[in-house]
Amino acid sequence: MEFRVEKEIVGGLGRAGVIKTAHGEIKTPAFMAVGTRGYVRFLSAQDLHEIGAQAMLSNGYHLRRQSAQIADSGGLSRWEPYQPATGADRPQNGSGEPTVQDASRNDTKMSEKPPILRPDGLLANPWGGPTITDSGGFQVMSLGSGLGKVVSMEKERGVVNTAHKERLAQVSEAGVDFTDPFDGQPDFIGPEESMRIQCQIGADIHMAFDELTSLADTYRYNIEAMERTERWAERSLREHIRHRDELGYRQNLYAVLQGGRWEDLRRRTAQNLAKMQIGGVGFDGFGLGGAFLKENLGEILRWCNEELPAEKPRHLLGLSHPDDILIGAEMGADTFDCVAPTREARHGKIYTREGTFNLRKFADSGKTLDQNCDCPTCREGWTRGGLRALWRSGNSEQKQKYYRLASLHNLRFIIRLTEEIRQAILEGSFAQYQDEFLQKFYQT
């Protein structure tokens, strides 16, 4: 992997650049669509290319039982994201399960083998582009101390940690014991397991196995988790180097910075991870992790990125609200990923230049979702009222259609935002772009 910085924000940490991977280039800043199980829900690979997605983030934890099969396909980028019927993403209402009829209807010729369908009913075509996998570290938190909670950045200040015995994940020095929330099966992932899984999946970029703390965790616990994350990073690096070329192309590893909201921890872990090497080999980039509050996100990123080497790419994990992306880009994050654009689309929250709105309120509207939007949904002339009708219909096929159209729109919105940020950085007008965007979007 090669990373080249093309232009920096004068006097700041932000930059525009290019990451070259074995499966293509990523022009940064860039948003990576989240396809946890190897595909973005309700969107085809073609859809992703059409909206300008440059890379897809999947999760080693969710794909852990299929990693050998993915390796056989030549790696995640070439894999047809098929889940067996017992897979974890089966529809909860039971009506969306692909049926034999679906398969035969989509088939064109009897002589051809039946197409492989994903759990969301779409054809399982390979994504083909650059990929990145998460280690499963997020699940340490979401199934552990953050179980049952929103990973909110704005509230949850006074939250109490989930009692240890109620958690679905238990952390030890060796790794994490999980209970699979879908089938109740016990499982274990540590740094070595995560690296072996990720190297079989074969994304271009991997995340070291880390422990993400929740906002409810104390300073003391954050020190413990961060130091453990550093020890896990070293073990991850060692195991990664062992397996990183096994699929015939070079896979890369990012270390993840934790440390919560404390400057001393953030700077210390950045320094430690930046100089960490095994046999002269260090990390290829860095993941900026943690549960953030909006009010100090920028500051935390500044602490991290002032310490990290400028020539290595940085991925801000799990954030994509426009203000967060703008702060991230300003403070030196190169790539982003987040479930919000697609999840919020499914829940009726639509992004526009003038802010977000809830589609529920536009039953009779003949307006498109956003004026001058270049997403496929708006270009095809879909109206708010028409989309609302699809969404609210009791028909699961129509709902799926809505999910696709709304996901395309919100994803395109965020991808376009990163494209415009990149352009503004290259033109030296980032600060102005940021001001104008925020003023319009948040109407402040």
Added chain:
RNA sequence: GCUGGAAUCGUCUAGUGGCAAUGACAAGAGACUGUAAAUCUCUCGGCUUCGGCCUUCGUAGGUUCGAGUCCUACUUCCAGCA
């Protein structure tokens, strides 16, 4: 015409004398940030100084401390017989 049965919030529905009344859907509001999420939370008769107050279960009477629940008549609908 006779004999049974039924009428409850926009719709369907629970409801054994202590009920402003169950559940579902619809509707309305909110949440969602490395996906246990086609999910979750809240509202859903009116008014309220948040203590309550008022009006409600086809209509009109009645029994009772108290009636959506029991009785009578009427209205409408359903089924069976003519």
